């Protein structure tokens with residue numbers, strides 16, 4: 001059936017009241033329970049031993065650093081082979097991949113994706129995503145956090161909550177105010193789980209699916225190289241452009257409490273220092289969540305990153321291996337890396353979208369692939385100006401939501417006008433511009449055809465998981 005016919009049928013099913021008061025299913029809220037995989041006592045002890053190792057003396061630290069440096073000097077291909085084979089012991093066994101990096105952290109390559117196509121020029125390559133910080137640099141940054149004197153240059157630095165910085169009680173030296181060993185110990189504390197969900201099972205059952213996701217620090221994070229004891233700043237969103245200025249994951253619940261920012265730092269630290277264990281844990285948790293979803297007769301959806309992005313090709317490959325290892329689970333991700341949004345080798349159970357706010361060079365990569373005929377889904381964030389006047393507001397201009405917390409379109413005419421404007425601005429056919437509410441009532445097809453508008457409140461993320469969604473338009477909230 002032609003998609004316009006489907007749309008007409010759907011529109012007939014929808015009465016005008018629905019547009020005034022959309023009743024789409026919102027994200028549910030709840031907790032992750034005992035089904036979660038726990039780290040073994042033995043592993044806990046082993047890693048606690050590692051954390052203690054972070055308290056090594058300066059001399060010891062230097063010796064290890066210099067040993068590591070000469071090892072790195074000697075190794076290029078051999079290192080990569082060794083790393084690949086070590087990683088291959090886990091869920092990634094048998095998967096062939098190549099690495100081309102020279103820098104490693106704890107044995108994990110963090111160089112960002114190298115664009116291999118010869119027609120893509122130098123400017124499209126990404127920056128180096130990591131930077132070893134001296135103790136003085138960390139100390140000075142902590143000074144600025146504690147004293148409220150952060151500079152413009154600190155804007156995109158790793159977020160550290162002031163409560164995670166402990167004073168050194170015994171030091172009289174004003175240049176040694178903060179307990180960096182304690183800070184390192186917090187970061188290297190083992191994580192208990194990777195995946196999390198806000199969904200309540202009762203609501204998920206109604207919706208037919210449950211979503212789990214994982215979080216990394218947005219823009220950049222601070223980790224400890226567990227071999228050398230060095231603090232290392234890792235760029236976690238190498239493709240981010242202007243989105244950095246309004247990043248949702250650098251505010252609110254993501255960073256408001258000492259635990260929230262620290263748990264993201266711990267996850268990144270674990271990933272950087274123990275990639276094999278991280279991926280095994282990820283794989284195990286997907287399987288546990290799948291069991292739970294199956295038991296309740298619903299689909300499992302896994303969102304890779306609700307904050308952060310793939311910061312290296314290798315990290316991406318490892319994550320795709322987990323997806324391959326769980327073919328009955330749907331994985332999805334938003335990315336600002338054009339090459340990943342265009343990856344033809346992604347497993348069939350993975351849906352990607354290129355989200356707005358990336359570096360212009362990444363947009364060029366996407367253009368290049370589109371010109372070559374590749375379909376790439378966009379997730380475009382609409383500014384408030386682009387939908388001003390569409391929704392019912394009160395005298396103060398605040399959205400009047402329905403009983404389930406959803407924004408309400410003023411009238412079918414207002415919606416029609418919005419569709420036309422969107423079509424003109426983004427050069428798309430306005431007919432298949434539908435609301436999230438309309439989308440969830442259409443059985444998922446295989447070909448991209450729908451342009452789905454996600455309202456500021458009350459709409460969910462299922463459009464990101466569907467192959468028949470050509471683009472998503474996410475209204476800023």
Ligand code: SF4
Nearest residue numbers: 218237240243247308
């Ligand atoms: S890519 Fe996402 S998480 Fe990273 S800076 Fe942009 S909006 Fe924030």
